[in-house]
Amino acid sequence: MTARRIAVVLKGYPRLSETFIAQEILALERRGIGLDIWSLRRPTDRFRHPMHEAIRAPVAYLPEYLRDDPRRVLRGLAWACRQRSFAALLRVFLKDLRRDPTASRLRRLGQALVLAREVSPEVAHFHVHFLHTPGSVARYAALLSARGWSFSAHAKDIWTTPDWELTEKLADAQWGVTCTRDGLARLDALGPGRTRLAYHGLDLARFPAAPADRPPRDGRDPEAPLKLLCVGRLVAKKGHDDLFAALGALPAGLQWRLDLIGAGELRAELERLARERGLAARITFHGALPQPAIIVAMREADLFVLPTKPAEGGDRDGLPNVLMEAASQELPVLATAFAGTPEFITDGTHGILVPPGEPKALADAMTALFSDPEKRRRLGRAARARLVQDFSEDAGIDLIAAALARSAGIALPAREDAA
Structure with missing residues (x-):
């Protein structure tokens, strides 16, 4: 047969x-x-x-x-x-x-x-x-x-x-x-x-164990800026414009760098926005990368940021898999309480959630997390435990x-x- x-x-x-x-x-x-x-x-x-x-x-x-x-x-x-x-x-x-x-x-x-x-x-x-x-x-x-x-x-x-x-x-x-x-x-x-x-869910067999520890960077040392990571297609629903607005509103003395991984129709517009806000020297546009390179970036980062929101015409995210990938590496997550994200992340337990489309709330949350490496470590570990228990x-x-x-x-x- x-x-x-x-x-x-x-x-x-x-x-x-x-x-x-x-x-x-x-x-x-x-x-x-x-x-x-x-x-x-x-x-x-x-x-x-x-x-x-x-x-x-x-x-x-x-x-x-x-x-x-x-x-x-x-x-x-x-x-x-x-x-x-x-x-x-x-x-x-x-x-x-x-x-x-x-x-x-x-x-x-x-x-x-x-x-x-x-x-x-x-x-x-x-x-x-x-x-x-x-x-x-x-x-x-x-x-x-x-x-x-x-x-x-x-x-x-x-x-x-x-x-x-x-x-x-x-x-x-x-x-x-x-x-x-x-x-x-x-x-x-x-x-x-x-x-x-x-x-x-996530096939954890494809991912390395989380890093044993991360440097306790807090954004005060110019020689050791806090490393932010955002992974997502450069389209409206990912909220990169809100992220750039929030970064522009951070206290002037905070030291940070953003690695932005993803390709999409808004790249030229976002590069222009970064220049206009005076952020271009701190943001690296990497384009689309294969998963092994993304995991390396997650292991080196201090905070994962993904401020998704509804786009014009009703387009929106589901539950972005990159959130679970970040959790696999105990990388703390700052995201928006939108679409499927709260089904994985409970605010204050597995990460920090802010309202979508509110750059000021995003900036305030980043500022607080910059100064608290221990909280970031606790959130990252809780997110991985959530992933292993409920999202295999x-x-x-x-x-x-x-x-x-x-x-x-x-x-x-x-x-x-x-x-």
Whole structure:
């Protein structure tokens, strides 16, 4: 009997900013599930994480724009016209197109035609990361090829997709998961009982033990400035503008340096903002880096800062994995009480949380933490204990692996055999 497989549909693969997806794919493979990866676009990052090298799943790329490979799209259309479910697909698509008459909607249909035609006969089920555009491709391809589909919803897809579209996708999918209670509440309001909570967690085996100790820097010595670290894409929802405003409001005598890791559309604007505020000499823009380099930076830093907030159009974070990565190294965290962050960090216990969009509160919290190395040490240790006790990778992966196995008719090997 041919082994059944799962087709994992992604917007882009591999992506440095989506370590949580790579971690999940690798963990599912280790559970004994055969995967094929289908990406809507080719990667643009210069680096790859070690996890990407460990993943065995074959990767196929759909034409990002239909004009990129019109013959492939036409072959998909010709094949689709011969399928019994083509009329049903057209009804669903035309209904969507009336409410969303965009080139993007047409592109998703074309990609779905290619996917449905080219996917391996061994694939018994589609699983998609993100419910917005990737969810449309997976939904159309599943309908056309008479397969089931499921989803992992994360952040932007939950908060920026129209209610009508989320409602219909939730009704069509066999099941889904999301990574925060915040997101689960929104999805449950539109499709009760269709989604379960599955935190990404962290595979601690991939991380070194936390540093034995950190220098008790307090920002008073010009020769030993406090080292701040922020890791996140340079996009509005990460709140870098608030971070720069807070840094500009710190007492003049405090000595600090900021390492900013991440790439994105706002880099030029943020570099200009740093110059205008007189901060440029203290901030290093590193761009996107692979995970080993990020862990080195976390081990050398004194404080991790991530002031996420809602962006224009409703985009927002889920539970940023970098917070858990910082906790793995006992690096104290200063963040905002927003989205999924308070589900991991309790203010004053596992880190410090301030209201989103309030640079003064951020500056006051930084000033207090600068002068208290012992508190930083205590917060870092508590965050790691929280991570180990409640946010290991296993619980979420066990839930997803079992659901995928049921949907695809796969018999999972015993855990020790899968490993």
